[in-house]
Amino acid sequence: MLAPLAERMRPKTLDEFIGQQHLVGENGVLRKAAEAGNIPSIIFWGPPGVGKTTLAYLLAKSVNHPFFSLSAISSGVKEVRAVIESAEQTGKAILFIDEIHRFNKAQQDALLGAVERGTITLIGATTENPSFEVISALLSRCQVYVLKSLTEEQLLAIINHALAMDEVLSAQRIILKETTALMHFSGGDARKLLNVLELVASQNTEITDAVVMEVIQKKAALYDKAGEQHYDLISAFIKSMRGSDPNAAVYWMARMLEGGEDPKFIARRMVILASEDIGNANPNALLLATSCFDAVNLIGMPEARIILSQAAIYLATSAKSNAAYMAIENAFSLIKKTGDLPVPLHLRNAPTRLMKYLDYGKNYKYAHSYKDNFIEEEFLPDKIAGTQIYTPGANPREDEARRFLQTRWKEKYKY
Secondary structure, rough: OOOOOHHOOHHHHHHHOOOOOOOOOOOHHHHHHHHHHHOOOOOEOOOOOOHHHHHHHHHHHOOOOOOEEOOOOOOHHHHHHEEEEEEEEOOOOEEEEOOOOOOOOHHHHHHHHHHHHHHHHHHEOOOOOOHHHOOOHHHHOOOOEHHHOOOHHHHHHHHHHHHOOOOHHHHOOOOEEEOOOHHHOOOOOHHHHHHHHHHOOOOEEEEEEEHHHHHHHHOOOHHHOOOOHHHHHHHHHHHHOOOOOOHHHHHOOOOHHHHHOHHHHHHHHHHHHEEEEHHHHHOHHHHHHHHHHHHHHHHHOOOHHHHHHHHHHHHHHOOHHHHHHHHHHHHHHHHHHHHHOOOOOHEEEEEEEHHHHHHOOOOOOOOHHHHHHHHOOOOOOOOHHHOOOOOOOOOOHHHHHHHHHHHHHOOOOOO
C-alpha cells in the first residue's frame, strides 16, 4: 500500500529539511549537535506540521542510537517503562514522545530517572507551552527549542519539491497555476498541505484555486469522518448525557478518545453539564464531575478512560434540571433590560460614619435574629422588586426547594 505523500516526502537528511533554519541551518544548534554526535534531551515546542517529528527522526539517525517512539495519546507508564528496560539492555536510546503535554505528572515522573542516568535521550514534541504542561523536574533536564510557523515561501518550496521529486506526482506532470487555496487549507501545516495537494492532484493535473476549493468541498464529509469532527462529536456526547442515554454517551466519548481528543477537554465539559443540565436535581453530580476532572488530570490516559466512562454513565442516569442555568440566564437578561440598578439602602455596607449618616444599612433585618432564621425582606432593587428569576425544576430534590421557598415566602415565590 502506498504511503501518504506527507510520509513519502519526509526529509532523509537535515539538508533536505525545509524551515527552522535557526536550528538546522549552517550554524544551527541542532545541526552542530548532530555533527558532534551529542544529542541532549529536548522538548520541541511549536505549531502542528512544522517538523517536530521529522527532526526527532533525523537527530536519532545522526547518532545511530536505537529509536523508540510513543504517542502520549495512547501510551502510559507501562509503555514508558518497557522502553527504558529495552534501552538498559541495548545501550543508550532515543525516546520520542509526541504530544508530551498529554502525559500527566506520574507519567512524566517515570521518565526522570532514565533521563538523569542518560539511559535514554528524550525528545518530546508539544504544541502547548512546556512551562505549563511539562513538570519542572523534567523540564530542567531538557533543552527547549521553539519551532517557528512555516512561511508561504517555505510552504511553496515544499509543494515544488513534492511535485518534482515524488515518483507519483512527477509522473502526472502536474501544472501548478495558483496556490492561495492550498495555503489557506494548509493553515501553515506542512503535513496538511501535502495531504491536500495529494488529494487534489489525484483528480486534476492542473491546480488552480477554484479546483482546490471544489475538491475540498466535495470531500468535506469524508474529511469530517477521518478527522473525528471535534465539535460534532462533543455535541453528540453532551446531548446523549442530557437525554439520559448512557450507551450513546459512552460511545461518543470513545469516538473522541480514539480520535485523540484531550481527555481533560471531555472531563471539563462534563463538569459544565453537571451544573447546566443536572444542577440541584442531584448536587452530587457536580462533585463527581469535578472529581473526575481532577482524577483524569492526575492519572492520564489510557487509564483515565475508565474514570471518564464512570462519570459519563453517572451523569447520563442522573435526574435532570436546567433550573440553575435558566436562573443565571434570566438574571443576565434582566440586567440587560434594566441596567445597573442601585443597591437598596438597607442592603448597603456601612463601614464609615458618613455612610451610616446617609442611611447605608439602615433597617436591615438580620435573618438569624428571627424564627427559623428567616424574615421577609426585599433583596432586589425597587424597580424589579418581586421578580422571579429562579424556578425550581420538576424533580424530588428541587421539589424540596420549592416547598422551602413557598413555606417562607407567602407572596414572592408562587409556583
